[in-house]
Amino acid sequence: MAPSVIGFTLKRSPMVSHFLHFLLVVSCTLVVASCGEARMSAGGFMTERSLEVKMGVASNRRELAGTNITTLNSTTNLSEDADVLLLFKAAITFDPFNVTRYWKPIGKRQLINPCRPWKGIKCTKRRVTSIELYNQSLGGTLPAVLGRLSALRTLNLSTNQFSGPIPSELGLASSLEVLDFGSNNLNGSLPSSLGDLTNLTSLVVSNNGFVGAVPTSIGNLQRIRNLNISGNNLSGAFPTELTNLLALEALDLGNNNVSGAIPVGIGSLANLTVLDARNNMFIGGLPATLGDCISLTRLDVSGNPQLYGSIPSTLGQLTRLETLRLAGSNLTGTIPQALTDCAGLKDIDLSNNALHGNIPFQNLKNLTVLHLQNNLLEGDFISRVPTFSVLEDLDLTNNLLNGSIPEGIAGVPFQKGLLLGQNLLNGIIPNGLGDLALVERIDLSANRFSGGIPDALRNCISLTELHVGNNALTGGFSVPNGTMPGLTMVNISYNLLNGTLPTLNHLANLKVFDGSFNSFSGGIPSTFVNFASLQLLNVSSNHLSGEVPFFTIHDNVTERSFVNNTDLCGKVLNKGCGNGKLATSTIVYIALGSAAGLVVLISVILFLVYRRKGWNKGSKHSAQVSAELQLKVAPEEILAATNGFNDASYIGEGKLSVVYRGLLPDQTVVAVKRLAISKATVTEDAEKALNAELEVLGHIRHRSLVKVLGYCSSPEAKALVLEYMPHGSLAGLLHSPQNEEVNRAFDWTIRFKIAVEIAEGLKYLHAECRNPVVHGDVKPSNILFDANMEARVADFGVKRILAEQGFSSTSSSSTPVTTAHGYTPSEVAASGVPSLKGDVYSFGIIMLEMITGRDPNQLEPGQTLPQWVRATVANSKALQNVLDPVLMQDITAHQQKMAMVLGVALLCTRSEPQDRPQMNDVYKMLAHIRSKPNESSRRKGLMSSGRRTLSVARRSAREVQVVQQPLPHTPSLSDWTPPSQV
Numbered sequence: 002m003a004p005s006v007i008g009f010t011l012k013r014s015p016m017v018s019h020f021l022h023f024l025l026v027v028s029c030t031l032v033v034a035s036c037g038e039a040r041m042s043a044g045g046f047m048t049e050r051s052l053e054v055k056m057g058v059a060s061n062r063r064e065l066a067g068t069n070i071t072t073l074n075s076t077t078n079l080s081e082d083a084d085v086l087l088l089f090k091a092a093i094t095f096d097p098f099n100v101t102r103y104w105k106p107i108g109k110r111q112l113i114n115p116c117r118p119w120k121g122i123k124c125t126k127r128r129v130t131s132i133e134l135y136n137q138s139l140g141g142t143l144p145a146v147l148g149r150l151s152a153l154r155t156l157n158l159s160t161n162q163f164s165g166p167i168p169s170e171l172g173l174a175s176s177l178e179v180l181d182f183g184s185n186n187l188n189g190s191l192p193s194s195l196g197d198l199t200n201l202t203s204l205v206v207s208n209n210g211f212v213g214a215v216p217t218s219i220g221n222l223q224r225i226r227n228l229n230i231s232g233n234n235l236s237g238a239f240p241t242e243l244t245n246l247l248a249l250e251a252l253d254l255g256n257n258n259v260s261g262a263i264p265v266g267i268g269s270l271a272n273l274t275v276l277d278a279r280n281n282m283f284i285g286g287l288p289a290t291l292g293d294c295i296s297l298t299r300l301d302v303s304g305n306p307q308l309y310g311s312i313p314s315t316l317g318q319l320t321r322l323e324t325l326r327l328a329g330s331n332l333t334g335t336i337p338q339a340l341t342d343c344a345g346l347k348d349i350d351l352s353n354n355a356l357h358g359n360i361p362f363q364n365l366k367n368l369t370v371l372h373l374q375n376n377l378l379e380g381d382f383i384s385r386v387p388t389f390s391v392l393e394d395l396d397l398t399n400n401l402l403n404g405s406i407p408e409g410i411a412g413v414p415f416q417k418g419l420l421l422g423q424n425l426l427n428g429i430i431p432n433g434l435g436d437l438a439l440v441e442r443i444d445l446s447a448n449r450f451s452g453g454i455p456d457a458l459r460n461c462i463s464l465t466e467l468h469v470g471n472n473a474l475t476g477g478f479s480v481p482n483g484t485m486p487g488l489t490m491v492n493i494s495y496n497l498l499n500g501t502l503p504t505l506n507h508l509a510n511l512k513v514f515d516g517s518f519n520s521f522s523g524g525i526p527s528t529f530v531n532f533a534s535l536q537l538l539n540v541s542s543n544h545l546s547g548e549v550p551f552f553t554i555h556d557n558v559t560e561r562s563f564v565n566n567t568d569l570c571g572k573v574l575n576k577g578c579g580n581g582k583l584a585t586s587t588i589v590y591i592a593l594g595s596a597a598g599l600v601v602l603i604s605v606i607l608f609l610v611y612r613r614k615g616w617n618k619g620s621k622h623s624a625q626v627s628a629e630l631q632l633k634v635a636p637e638e639i640l641a642a643t644n645g646f647n648d649a650s651y652i653g654e655g656k657l658s659v660v661y662r663g664l665l666p667d668q669t670v671v672a673v674k675r676l677a678i679s680k681a682t683v684t685e686d687a688e689k690a691l692n693a694e695l696e697v698l699g700h701i702r703h704r705s706l707v708k709v710l711g712y713c714s715s716p717e718a719k720a721l722v723l724e725y726m727p728h729g730s731l732a733g734l735l736h737s738p739q740n741e742e743v744n745r746a747f748d749w750t751i752r753f754k755i756a757v758e759i760a761e762g763l764k765y766l767h768a769e770c771r772n773p774v775v776h777g778d779v780k781p782s783n784i785l786f787d788a789n790m791e792a793r794v795a796d797f798g799v800k801r802i803l804a805e806q807g808f809s810s811t812s813s814s815s816t817p818v819t820t821a822h823g824y825t826p827s828e829v830a831a832s833g834v835p836s837l838k839g840d841v842y843s844f845g846i847i848m849l850e851m852i853t854g855r856d857p858n859q860l861e862p863g864q865t866l867p868q869w870v871r872a873t874v875a876n877s878k879a880l881q882n883v884l885d886p887v888l889m890q891d892i893t894a895h896q897q898k899m900a901m902v903l904g905v906a907l908l909c910t911r912s913e914p915q916d917r918p919q920m921n922d923v924y925k926m927l928a929h930i931r932s933k934p935n936e937s938s939r940r941k942g943l944m945s946s947g948r949r950t951l952s953v954a955r956r957s958a959r960e961v962q963v964v965q966q967p968l969p970h971t972p973s974l975s976d977w978t979p980p981s982q983v
Contacts, residue, residue, distance in 0.1 A: 075149055075151035075173065077151070078127070078128075079114075079115070079116070079124070079127045079128060079129070080113065081149070082115060082128060082129040082150060082152070083113045083114075083115045083129075085129075085146045085147065085149050085150055086104060086115050086119070086122065086129065086132075087104065087105075088144055088146045089144055089146070089147060090104045091144075092141045092142050092143070092144040093139055093140070093141040094140055094141040094142075095138070095139060095140030095141060095162060096137075096139055096140075097138050098137055098138065100120055100121065100134060100137045100139065101119075101120070103118050103119055103120060104119050104120075115129055116129070120134075121133050121134040121137075123155075125152070128152035129150055129152060129153060130152050130153060130154045130155070130176075131153070131154060131155040131156075132150075132153065132155065132156050132157070132158070133155060133157045134157070134158055134161070135157045135158065135159040135160050135161070135181070136159070136160040136161070137161060138161060138162060139158070139161040139162065139163065140161070140162035140163065140164070141163060141164075142163065142164060142165040143158075143163060143165065143166075143167060143168055143171070143182075143187075144168070145168040145170040145171075146170075147168070147170075147171055147174065148168065148170035148171045148172065148173035148174050149173070149174075150174050151173075151174065151175065151176060152176055153174050153176055153177055154176050154177060154178045154179065154200075155177075155178065155179040156174070156177060156179070156180050156181070157179065157181040158181065158182055158185065159181045159182065159183040159184055159185070159205065160183065160184040160185075161184075161185050162185060162186055163182070163185040163186065163187060164185070164186040164187060164188065165187065165188065165189070166187065166188065166189030166190075166192075167182065167187060167189070167191065167192055167195075167206070168192070169192040169193075169194045170194075171192070171194065171195075171198075172192065172194025172195060172196075172197040172198060173194075173197075174198065175197065175198065175199070175200065176200060177198045177200060177201055178200050178201060178202050178203070179201070179202065179203045180195075180198065180201060180203070180204050180205070181203070181205040182205065182206050182209065183205040183206065183207040183208055183209075183229065184207065184208040184209075185208075185209055186209065186210065187206070187209040187210065187211065188209065188210040188211060188212070189211065189212070190211065190212060190213035190214075190216075191206065191211055191213070191215065191216050191230070191235075192216070193216040193217075193218045194218075195216060195218065195219060195222075196216060196217075196218025196219055196220070196221040196222065197218075197221075198222065199221060199222060199223065199224065200224060201222050201224065201225050202224050202225055202226050202227065202248075203225070203226065203227040203228075204219070204222065204225060204227070204228050204229070204230075205227070205229040206229070206230055206233070207229045207230060207231045207232045207233070207253065208231070208232035208233075209232070209233055210233065210234060211230075211233040211234065211235055212233070212234045212235065212236070213235065213236065213237070214235065214236060214237030214238075214240075215230060215235055215237065215239075215240050215243075215254070215259065216240075217240045217242045218242075219240070219242065219243065219246075220240060220242025220243060220245050220246065222246060223245075223246065223247070223248065224248055225246055225248060225249060226248055226249060226250045226251070226272075227249075227250060227251045228243075228246070228249060228251070228252050228253070228254075229251070229253040230253070230254050230257070231253045231254055231255040231256050231257065231277065232255070232256045232257075233256075233257055234257065234258060235254070235257040235258065235259055236257070236258040236259065236260065237259065237260065237261075238259070238260060238261030238262075239254075239259055239260075239261050239262070239263060239264055239278075239283070241264045241266055244264055244266035244267055244269050244270060245269075246270070247269065247270065247271070247272065248272060249270050249272060249273055250272050250273060250274050250275070250296075251273070251274060251275040252270070252273060252275065252276050252277070252278075253275065253277040254277070254278055254281070255277045255278060255279040255280055255281070255301065256279065256280045256281075257280075257281050258281060258282050259278070259281045259282065259283065260281070260282040260283065260284065261283065261284065262283065262284060262285040262288075263278065263283055263285070263287065263288055263291075263302070264288070265288045265290050266290070267288060267290055267291060267294065268288070268290025268291065268292070268293030268294060269293070270294055271293065271294065271295060271296060272296055273294045273296055273297055274296050274297060274298045274299070274321075275297070275298065275299045276291075276294065276297060276299070276300050276301070276302075277299065277301045278301065278302045278305070279301045279302060279303045279304045279305070279326065280303070280304035280305070281304070281305055282305065282306075282307060283302070283305045283307065283308055284307040284308065285307075285308065285309070285310070286308065286309060286310030286311075286313075287302065287308065287310065287312065287313050287327075287332075288313070289313040289315045290315075291313060291315065291316060291319075292313060292315025292316055292317070292318040292319060293315075293318070294319065295318060295319065295320070295321070296321060297319045297321065297322055298321050298322060298323045298324065299322075299323060299324040300316075300319070300322060300324065300325050300326070300327075301324065301325075301326040302326070302327055302330070303326045303327055303328035303329050303330070303350060304328065304329040304330075305329070305330050306329065306330060306331060307330075307331070307897075308330040308331060308332065309330070309331040309332065309333065309896070309897045309900070310332065310333065310334070311332065311333060311334030311335075311337075312327065312332055312334065312336060312337055312340075312351075312356075313337070314337040314338075314339040315339075316337065316339065316340060316343070317337060317338075317339025317340055317341070317342040317343060318339075318342075319343055320342065320343060320344070320345070321345060322343045322345060322346055323345050323346060323347045323348065324346075324347065324348040324349075325340070325343070325346060325348070325349050325350070325351075326348070326349075326350040327350070327351050327354070328350045328351060328352040328353050328354070328372065329352070329353045329354075330353075330354055331354065331355065331897035331901070332351070332354040332355065332356060333354070333355045333356065333357075333897075333900055333901065333904065334356065334357070334358075335356065335357060335358035335359075336351065336356055336358065336359075336360060336361055336362075336378075337361075338361045340361065340362070340365075341361055341362065341364045341365060343365070344364075344365065344366075344367065345367060346365050346367060346368060347367050347368060347369050347370065348368075348369060348370040349362065349365075349368065349370065349371050349372065349373075350370070350372040351372070351373050351376070352372045352373055352374045352375055352376070352396065353374070353375045353376075354375075354376055355376065355377060355897075355900075355901040355904065355929075355930070356373075356376040356377065356378060357376070357377040357378060357379065357904065357908075358378065358379065358380075359378070359379065359380035359382065360373065360378055360380065360382040363382075363385040363388060365389075366388070366389065366390060366391075367391065368389055368391070368392050369391050369392060369393045369394065370392075370393065370394045370417075371389075371392065371394070371395050371396070371397075372394070372396045373396065373397050373400065374396045374397060374398035374399055374400070374420065375398065375399045375400075375929060376399075376400050377400065377401055377904070377905075377926055377929075378397075378400040378401065378402060379400070379401040379402060379403070380402065380403070380404075381402070381403055381404030382397070382402055382404075383397070383402060383404050383405070383406060383407070383421065383426060384404050384405075384407050386407070386410055386413060387407055387409030387410055387412055387413060389413055390412070390413070390414075391414065392413050392414070392415065393414060393415060393416040393417055394415070394416065394417035394418055395413075395415065395418065395419055395420065395421075396418060396420040397420065397421050397424065398420045398421065398422045398423055398424075398444060399422070399423040399424075399925070399929065400423075400424050401424065401425055401918065401922055401926075402421075402424040402425060402426060403424070403425045403426065403427070404426060404427075404428075405426060405427055405428030405429075406421070406426065406428065406430065406431050406434075406445075407431070407433075408431045408432070408433040409433070410431065410433055410434065410437075411431075411433030411434065411435075411436035411437065412436075413437075414439065415437050415439065415440040416439045416440060416441065416463075417440075417441055417442065418440065418441060418442035418443070418444070419434075419437065419440055419442070419443050419444070420442060420443075420444040421444060421445055421448070422444040422445060422446040422447050422448070422468060423446065423447040423448070423925070424447075424448055425448065425449065425922070426445070426448040426449065426450065427448065427449040427450065427451070428450065428451070428452075429450065429451060429452035429453075430445060430450055430452065430453075430454060430455055430469070430474075431455070432455045432457040433457075434455065434457065434458060434461070435455060435456075435457025435458050435459065435460040435461060436457075436460065437461055438460060438461060438462055438463060439463050440461055440463060440464060441463055441464065441465050441466070442464070442465060442466040442468075443458075443461070443464065443466070443467050443468065443469075444466070444468040445468065445469050445472070446468040446469060446470045446471050446472070446492060447470070447471040447472075448471075448472055449472065449473065450469070450472040450473065450474060451472070451473045451474065451475070452474065452475065452476075453474060453475055453476035453477075454469060454474055454476065454478050454493070454498075456479075458485070459480065459481060459484035459485060460484075461485060462484075462485065462486070462487075463487060464485045464487065464488060465487045465488060465489050465490070466488070466489065466490040466491075467485075467488065467490070467491050467492070467493075468490070468492045469492070469493055469496070470492040470493055470494040470495050470496065470515065471494070471495040471496075472495070472496055473496065473497060474493070474496040474497060474498060475496070475497045475498065475499070476498065476499070476500070477498065477499060477500030477501075478493055478498055478500070478503055478516075479500075479503045480503050480505055480507075480508070482506070482507045483507060485508075486507060486508070486509075487510065488505075488508050488510075488511060489508075489510050489511060489512045489513070489534070490511075490512060490513040491505075491511070491513065491514050491515070491516075492513065492515045493515070493516050493519070494515045494516060494517040494518050494519070494539065495517070495518045495519075496518075496519050497519065497520060498516070498519040498520065498521065499519070499520040499521060499522065500521065500522070500523075501521065501522065501523035501524075502516060502521050502523065502525060502526055502540065502545070503526070504526045504528045505526070505528065505529070505532075506526070506528035506531065508532070509532075509533075509534075510534055511532045511534060511535060512534050512535060512536045512537070513535075513536060513537045514529075514535075514537070514538055514539070514540075515537065515538075515539045516539070516540050516543070517539045517540060517541045517542050517543070518541070518542045518543075519542075519543050520543060520544055521540065521543040521544065521545060522543070522544045522545065522546065523545065523546065523547070524545065524546060524547035524548070525540065525545060525547070525549055525550060525563075525569075527550045529550060529552070530550045530551065530552050535557075535558070536557060537557065538552075538557075538558050538562045539561075539562050540562060540563060540566070541561065541562065541563060541564045541565050541566065542564070542565040542566070543565075543566050544566065544568070545563070545566040545568065545569050546566070546568030546569060547568070547569065547570070547578075548569075548570055548571045548578045549563055549569055549570070549571035549572075549573050549574060550571075551571070551572055551573070552573065558573070559573065560573055560574055560575070635713070636713055636715045638665070638666075639663065639673055639713055639720055639722070641666075642663035642664055642665050642671070642673065643661040643662070643663050643673050646659070646661055646675060647661075650662045650663065652672065653730075653782070655782065658674045658675060658676050658796075659674075659675050660672055660673070660674050660675075661673045661675065662725065663722070663725075670725045671710060671722050671723060671724070671725050672722075672723040672724065672725045672726065673720050673721070673722055673723075674720060674721040674723060674796075675719070675720045676719045676720060676721070701765075701766070701770060701774065701797070703761075703762060703765040703769075704761075704791075705758050705759070705761045705762030705765065705791075705792065705793060705794060706762045706765065706766070706793060706794050706795075706797060707723050707724050707726060707785055707793045707794065707795040707796075708723065708724045709721055709722070709723060710722045710723060710724065723795065724787070724793075726785035726786055726787055726793060726795070727786075727787070727788055728785075728786035728787070728788070728790055729785070729786060730781060730782045730783070730784055730785050730786070731755065731781035731782070731784035731785075731786075731792065731847070731851075732780070732781035732782040732784075734747060734781075734786075735781055735850060735851065735854070735856075736781075736856055745887070745890070747887065748887070748888065748890065748891050749888050749891035749894075749895045749898075749899060750891070750895070752851040752852075752888075753895075753898065753902060753927075753930075753931070754792075755784070755792040755851065756847070756848050756851060756902065756927060757924075757927050757928070757931060758791060758792040758793075759779075759784055759792055759794060759844060759847065760844065760920065760923055760924040760927050761924055762792075762793065762794035762797075763776065763779070763794060763840055763841075763844060763920045763923075763924075764920045764921050764923075764924040766794075766797055766840075766920075767837050767840070767919065767920040767921065768919070768920065768921040773837060774797060775835045775836060775837055775839075775840060776794065776796070776797045776835070776840045776843075777797075777835030777839070777840070778796055778835075778843075779794075779824060779840050779843035779844055779847065780822075780824045780843060780847070781847060781850065783795045783796045784847070822858060823846065823856070823857030823858040823860075823865070823866065824842075824843040824846045824847070824857065825839065825842075825843065826838075826839050826842040826843075826910075826912075826914070827912065828914060829842075836914065837919070837920065838914035838915075838917050839914070840920065841909050841917045841918065841919070841920055841923060842909060842910055842914075842917060844909055844920070844923065845867070845905075845906045845907070845908070845909025845910035845917075846866055846867075846906075846910060848902060848903075848905065848906035848909070849866050849867065849870055849903075849906045849907075849910065850866065851885075852883065852884065852885065852888070852899065852902065852903055852906065853866070853869075853870065853883050853884065853885055854884075854885030854886070854887065854888075855869070855885075866910075867907060867910040870883050870903070870906075870907065871907065874903075880892070880896060880899060880900050880903070883903070884899070898930055901930045902927070902930060905923065905926045905927060905930070908923075908926075909923060
């Protein structure tokens with residue numbers, strides 16, 4: 002048999018054999034390649050045109066993006082993955098950086114390989130497993146076909162401009178582990194099909210426009226470690242299903258409108274390191290089970306105004322916690338001592354709540370940020386600040402802290418701010434503050450600092466804001482060239498500073514300078530006109546003189562910037578300036594003219610006095626009337642106005658006076674308070690003292706005080722002439738029988754407004770008059786309502802004046818002038834001497850009376866109203882049990898404010914005077930509570946309508962006096978704590 006060629010070749014020649022082998026392999030390879038190319042061409046996988054034909058879609062790629070694919074089959078190979086990516090490219094309508102320019106067939110043979118060099122695409126085993134196109138400014142929509150990518154593990158399209166909804170078909174991409182659509186313009190609701198992506202470890206859809214509820218199906222994602230749905234408009238309740246995600250490490254649902262309670266089951270998330278639920282609408286208290294999330298390093302539930310109750314002490318179990326932010330809620334109670342166990346805390350923000358008591362953080366040595374502003378915290382925490390060796394930002398503004406700033410504060414590395422304004426701090430501003438070279442903001446305003454502004458502050462080279470207004474600082478103020486170059490705001494107003502104004506010519510970025518209400522003298526520096534960024538200039542109420550420079554580039558610099566400087570002149574004041582010294586002859590003429598004018602003026606005054614009805618030149622007892630009051634009343638005019646103090650003019654009476662309605666000849670309606678003083682006690686010295694005191698009262702003016710229009714002191718009558726208050730008193734509104742309409746109208750909004758108005762009036766008497774005025778008889782019958790149903794404090798100072806001058810009452814009662822009754826603290830009842838802190842106590846009783854509806858003189862024998870409130874709250878832990886039943890209609894909308902005001906009232910009624918706040922601080926607390934949002938906006942605009950209803954219903958109401966009874970000793974309430982839940 003003849004041998005085969007191959008056999009022959011292999012057998013006969015090894016080299017020839019190898020060459021034939023090579024030819025055979027090359028031939029087979031070419032055949033296979035040709036067949037494969039023909040198959041790919043026929044199958045439509047090579048060119049874009051063949052792709053479009055195969056998919057049955059028009060060549061317009063925007064039409065491709067809009068195609069509605071109702072059924073999707075998962076891809077099984079690289080070629081099908083490429084089909085999906087080209088459809089995705091067609092849905093991208095904005096690609097400013099040409100990211101997808103290489104997403105196309107390449108080469109002469111139009112080969113498609115998305116794994117190289119298609120930007121943002123990664124493959125594993127010839128399958129597309131990753132699409133990462135973040136921060137490319139891409140725009141368009143998300144096509145449903147993305148759900149066909151069965152091998153896709155990562156899809157990151159964050160920080161782009163994609164819009165429209167997330168297609169529900171994406172839930173078919175079952176291999177997805179990371180899905181990130183953060184920071185786009187996507188909208189619609191989150192599809193429930195996201196719960197089908199059970200391999201997900203990270204889901205981020207933050208900062209879009211999604212609406213609706215958080216799908217409960219997300220609770221199926223048992224492998225998820227990072228869930229971020231923040232920055233949307235999501236609403237509905239917190240899904241309890243999320244508490245089943247035991248692998249969860251980071252949960253961020255901040256900046257939404259999620260409501261309902263934070264579920265108790267949150268404690269099951271033991272692996273959770275970050276919980277961010279800020280700026281939502283959660284209601285209720287913080288669950289104690291948060292302490293079971295033992296891995297937490299960051300907890301932020303700030304900005305939830307409907308959260309209430311106390312801070313759970315179980316948070317002390319979070320020993321890994323570094324950031325704690327609970328700001329902007331309605332949290333009450335004290336800061337738990339247990340938080341000091343969280344030794345790793347670096348950032349604490351509990352601001353804008355109603356927390357009271359001391360600050361227990363002195364042992365937290367790792368703190369870099371501490372924000373506790375806008376609370377009711379007290380104590381001498383500031384002395385411990387030097388122990389915080391890494392503290393950079395401290396804000397304790399608007400609390401009740403006392404003490405002084407220690408020199409050692411210079412060793413604290415402040416950078417952001419040292420903000421201590423609106424507290425009760427005293428002492429001097431230490432030179433050590435000048436060592437804070439990196440601090441940007443210093444606020445020491447509205448305290449009780451004295452001494453000078455230290456020159457050492459010039460060393461604070463990074464300082465941008467300096468606020469030291471509203472203190473008692475003395476001396477001068479200057480900012481030499483080259484010092485504090487970054488200053489933009491300077492507020493040194495309401496002090497006792499003198500000297501000349503600083504030039505500040507090197508402060509190119511100065512926006513605000515307020516030096517008002519001081520004693521600066523000299524001229525206004527011409528350099529002030531050069532501040533191009535100036536937004537506010539106020540140097541009013543000083544002793545400045547000379548011409549005001551012309552501020553050509555500052556529209557906001559007006560006459561108000563310079564008022565109450567009598568020696569200033571210039572165009573902005575519409576007051577011309579003289580050109581030099583006056584001639585001697587001119588001075589003589591002016592002097593003669595002034596003298597002649599003075600003679601004429603005196604003659605006119607005497608003529609008018611002699612013409613006055615009832616004036617008797619020879620009378621031994623003439624009517625005494627304040628020289629500055631416009632309404633002058635003689636005794637016979639008072640008798641005529643009241644028809645001889647006729648019963649028909651009677652309004653009401655107390656232990657010291659009887660009040661009548663009076664009508665003057667000019668038809669002015671007044672209230673005439675006839676003092677019930679025994680003639681036997683009226684000595685000449687006592688009468689002079691009485692007239693002097695009444696003169697002082699006549700000069701007091703405030704919108705929350707009943708004006709004293711005049712007084713009369715004669716043997717026939719000793720009386721005050723007051724503004725007439727047509728709507729009666731708070732006593733009548735609280736305890737006299739009313740119809741149902743009036744009771745409904747006298748709601749929480751009205752009562753709280755009345756409390757603020759009373760506090761404002763008392764604050765003025767105590768802290769803003771030239772000399773403090775003790776009211777001495779604060780009670781509901783001395784709170785009157787004007788024509789607009791605004792509350793006014795009446796009878797201020799009268800009781801104290803009569804007590805000090807030894808006048809006795811003509812009343813048949815044997816009760817002394819200062820009577821122990823339900824509104825008087827025990828120390829005043831015992832001594833008979835009214836006091837400022839006694840007024841605070843009485844005001845606290847009025848607040849309790851408005852909250853509870855209980856008359857403090859109608860309790861069980863031996864019991865006081867503060868005792869009853871404290872005992873009831875301690876036993877029930879519920880606000881409802883002390884509320885006036887009428888207020889139950891408002892509890893949903895206002896319960897947190899009610900609880901906070903109750904706390905203030907109990908502070909005011911502490912048994913020891915030194916433990917009570919000053920009236921200025923009480924007003925500050927109430928103003929802070931007033932500034933907080935309500936739990937509901939459903940009562941918007943009710944104040945005005947409520948006042949109108951009360952005004953109509955009370956027109957014919959008569960004065961109702963509160964029965965006065967002795968007050969037992971009030972126990973200390975220093976350990977009182979507001980209820981944790983109401």
